[in-house]
Ligand SMILES: Nc1ncnc2c1ncn2[C@@H]1O[C@H](COP(=O)(O)OP(=O)(O)O)[C@@H](O)[C@H]1O
């Protein structure tokens with residue numbers, strides 16, 4: 108678990124600033140969904156938190172340490188981004204070189220991929236590659252996970268499987284997590300809190316604390332939250 112803070116974050120890519128004095132805090136063990144239309148600035152925010160984008164003013168800290176100096180979070184990109192010339196085991200060991208064979212197999216089994224360690228990404232389905240990417244993110248840093256549209260372009264069956272898997276992973280690790288998404292059902296299934304981003308510069312148009320623990324919500328509760336978030340998206 109790690110506390111995340113943005114203070115007076117200011118950034119422009121040339122032209123109108125993307126952020127102009129944005130403040131944000133994510134508590135220890137809190138799962139926050141960042142929602143907002145494509146281009147609003149979700150991915151850039153995650154890259155700043157990950158220390159990948161360092162070209163900004165203001166401060167981004169993780170446990171009080173500047174994001175660029177803090178231990179790298181576990182990052183899951185929209186596309187799995189596994190290295191195609193490395194096996195599943197080798198891809199995972201990029202995140203945790205000292206991982207024993209036994210632990211590696213346990214991690215793979217936890218994402219439903221037991222027995223695949225010697226396969227190459229090209230021998231896995233898209234859904235399986237995402238599972239490897241999730242396992243890799245957790246290995247990289249189980250305290251802080253940044254997930255950038257982790258469910259984009261999955262069909263309904265895979266979406267439900269991955270939602271359940273990510274939900275379980277978040278519950279088991281108690282990770283602090285920031286999940287960029289534009290689908291309400293993802294927020295309703297996984298998040299404690301939803302931030303609706305809009306405008307340029309970005310404003311937090313709504314900061315919504317969702318009822319209940321994500322893992323303990325019934326299907327009906329998830330559906331009700333999804334519906335109410337879809338209405339809020341108009342803000
Ligand atoms: N490297 C870049 N160079 C120039 N503009 C960028 C770059 N990265 C992002 N942008 C612009 O910043 C805005 C926010 O992008 P992004 O953070 O990717 O949004 P989102 O993830 O919400 O779709 C977009 O208008 C995008 O065009």
Ligand SMILES: [Mg+2]
Pocket residue numbers: 149150151255287
């Ligand atoms: Mg994005």
